[in-house]
Amino acid sequence: QVQLQESGPRLVRPSESLSLTCTVSGGSVSSGSDYWNWIRQPPGKGLQWIGYIFQSGGTTYNPSLKSRVTISLDTSKRQFSLKMTSMTPADTAVYYCARGLRFAPWGQGTLVTVSS
Amino acid sequence: DIQMTQSPSTLSASVGDRVTITCRASQSIVTWLAWYQQKPGRAPNLLIYQASNLESGVPSRFSGSGSGTEFTLTISRLQPDDFATYYCQQYDSSPLTFGGGTKVEIK
Numbered sequence A: 001q002v003q004l005q006e007s008g009p010r011l012v013r014p015s016e017s018l019s020l021t022c023t024v025s026g027g028s029v030s031s032g033s034d035y036w037n038w039i040r041q042p043p044g045k046g047l048q049w050i051g052y053i054f055q056s057g058g059t060t061y062n063p064s065l066k067s068r069v070t071i072s073l074d075t076s077k078r079q080f081s082l083k084m085t086s087m088t089p090a091d092t093a094v095y096y097c098a099r100g101l102r103f104a105p106w107g108q109g110t111l112v113t114v115s116s
Numbered sequence B: 001d002i003q004m005t006q007s008p009s010t011l012s013a014s015v016g017d018r019v020t021i022t023c024r025a026s027q028s029i030v031t032w033l034a035w036y037q038q039k040p041g042r043a044p045n046l047l048i049y050q051a052s053n054l055e056s057g058v059p060s061r062f063s064g065s066g067s068g069t070e071f072t073l074t075i076s077r078l079q080p081d082d083f084a085t086y087y088c089q090q091y092d093s094s095p096l097t098f099g100g101g102t103k104v105e106i107k
Helices: none
Strands: A003-007 A018-025 A035-041 A048-054 A059-061 A069-074 A079-084 A093-099 A110-114 B004-007 B010-013 B019-025 B033-038 B045-049 B062-067 B070-075 B085-090 B102-106
Touching (some): A003 A093, A018 A093, A059 A069, B004 B085, B010 B019, B019 B033, B019 B102, B033 B062, B070 B085
Parallel strands (some): B010 B102
Antiparallel strands (some): A018 A079, A035 A048, A093 A110, B004 B019, B019 B070, B085 B102
């Protein structure tokens, strides 16, 4: 069965960029008609969808974050990645990757703290 | 953006109770709605998709209904493992959006 695992730095300085990678095991990122998503959850708060990349490479982003976000796909490594620029403390959150438009499965999540 | 409004935000219930959570969309999403369960420190887990379809492996005490703008998640007989936070999510149109969550607490 497909499993997802996020990786990347846990601490980011204000104004710097965040780069996270999601590694997919048990399946391919380039087969079928899957969407590969990034979602985040600030501590104690609700869920916010960041954006997705389709298996063809097309992307759709949340308009509220669109100017700062890039999602890319590396089919050879079975990975997709998130880059978010100009990070502020308000971007402190658990960042999840997930498959599909109804999200399943999810990665375990990684807490990213934005602090100097 | 399609706004998703869940009610109540907190629900106190006892083991064995029947529990219903409501989710309203700001415009019609047909049946493009999913429900998730999240426990502290864990990723959300898909329970229901397309408003009423039970995800594989999810106990049959969970059920979903609704269409258009009003949807419900029902837990027929609450079990100790069900105390958690529940979220609805629409996937009718971008941006994909979630409800604010309903925390089910022990009464």
